[in-house]
Amino acid sequence: MRAAFADSQSDTDPLSGLVLREVPKPSPRPGWSTVRVVASSLNMHDLWTLRGVGHPPERIPIILGCDAAGYDEAGNEVIIHPVIADPDAGHGDETLDPNRALLSEQHNGAFAEYLSVPTRNVVPKPAWLSFEQAACLPVAWTTAYRMLFTQAVIRPGDRVLVQGAGGGVASAAISLAAAAGAVVYATSRSERKRAEALTWGARAVLPTGERLPERVDVVIETVGEATWSHSLRSLRPGGTLVIAGATSGTNPPAELSRIFYLQQRILGSTGGTRGELLGLLRLLEATGVRPVIDRTLPLEEIHKGFQLMIDGELTGKVVITLPDPKDLS
Incomplete structure (x- = not known):
């Protein structure tokens, strides 16, 4: 073969x-x-x-x-x-x-x-x-599903920031969060990718590092070092940042004082379970997202x-x- x-x-x-x-x-x-x-x-x-x-x-x-x-x-x-x-x-x-x-x-x-x-x-x-x-689905989309629904436990109306629109996990997270009733913001350095992200359900897509219209409940982070500070600044007090990758580097500034003073939660995440893949399939069937x-x-x-x-x-x-x-x- x-x-x-x-x-x-x-x-x-x-x-x-x-x-x-x-x-x-x-x-x-x-x-x-x-x-x-x-x-x-x-x-x-x-x-x-x-x-x-x-x-x-x-x-x-x-x-x-x-x-x-x-x-x-x-x-x-x-x-x-x-x-x-x-x-x-x-x-x-x-x-x-x-x-x-x-x-x-x-x-x-x-x-x-x-x-x-x-x-x-x-x-x-x-x-x-x-x-x-x-x-x-098995890696990128099930990873995004786990980040959103198992780790962050998003609910309809939550504000969600997805860094790095255009990547496999990021595009999945935008589509899934929007389908679940969240208000989704996304970032990208590429004008073309920002335009694409709007078609997937994002309310607004901004250049990387630009200030959001409001602070968010959840950040979906796969970029890492290049977007880390922006992710924390965009997160509301008590909000949750879920990270499942660091394509731009793995040594961001710690910013520990911000994390503990604002009681922000940082959760690591990986690929999903078999049960989460099945849950993803049920969500795709119900929503029509592909x-x-x-x-x-x-x-x-x-x-x-x-x-x-x-x-x-x-x-x-x-x-x-x-x-x-x-x-x-």
């Missing part, structure tokens, strides 16, 4: 380590399922692996890709929950299992014709979602997709497609 590997790592030239080659199909194993992949999507996690950030070199080579949708062995349409873990070890939350692993960290990932995962990680795909839409897809590319053009991500030229997700076996029959 054809697959895209992280074959080496380089902070300055990450795509030099991205290799396409033929490899054997995964072998069956007890308690695991083999999925024929039809669509997957790019995440910053893949780029961090290629850069050597958070992924030890002894786990290279490995097939990249955290998101997948396709067919199980019985021909059922499925989505893959990407967190491989034991819920019992996390007190009912598999993301708290100390030994959890996202697809492509310890186990080969989704940029391949076939994928092997624990059967628990296979979730039925609703007929109202395309494979391309479904492939956007993932934002910038473009689809065949596996052979995966380098192009990552270069667009590096250049910051994306609004929403890049989806990688493989031939649908039902179209070939």
Whole structure:
């Protein structure tokens, strides 16, 4: 089968380590399922692996890709929950299992014709979602769902700031928060991305760092160092900042006096649980919200997709497609 590997790592030239080659199909194993992949999507996690950030070199080579949708062995349409873990070890939350692993960290990932995962990680795909839409959900959209509804517990009417409109998690958070009845503000350096965010339901979208019309109840933060001070200044006393990434850097000013004096809550968050993926699907069905897809590319053009991500030229997700076996029959 054809697959895209992280074959080496380089902070300055990450795509030099991205290799396409033929490899054997995964072998069956007890308690695991083999999925024929039809669509997957790019995440910053893949780029961090290629850069050597958070992924030890002894786990290279490995097939990249955290998101997948396709067919199980019985021909059922499925989505893959990407967190491989034991819920019992996390007190009912598999993301708290100390030994959890996202697809492509310890186990080969989704940029391949076939994928092997624990059967628990296979979730039925609703007929109202395309494979391309479904492939956007497991990492970015479920992360945004967890940030908004599990960690921040937003309610209708809440004021929510989403930093960095245009990224996969940020675009999901804007759409989901607006669908839940929140008043959403967003920021971006890009005029084009600011215009796009308005179509997803944001009430106002401002240049990065610009003062908001009002202080907010919740900040959704994935940018990190570049927006941290603005996030705290935009948050009301007693408000909640949820952070699930730091693409601009991980060493922002602490601003501890502001945090404790204004009793602001800072919550870390990661990808979601299987139950949260199911909750996300129910919300999408109820509201009609669908993932934002910038473009689809065949596996052979995966380098192009990552270069667009590096250049910051994306609004929403890049989806990688493989031939649908039902179209070939």
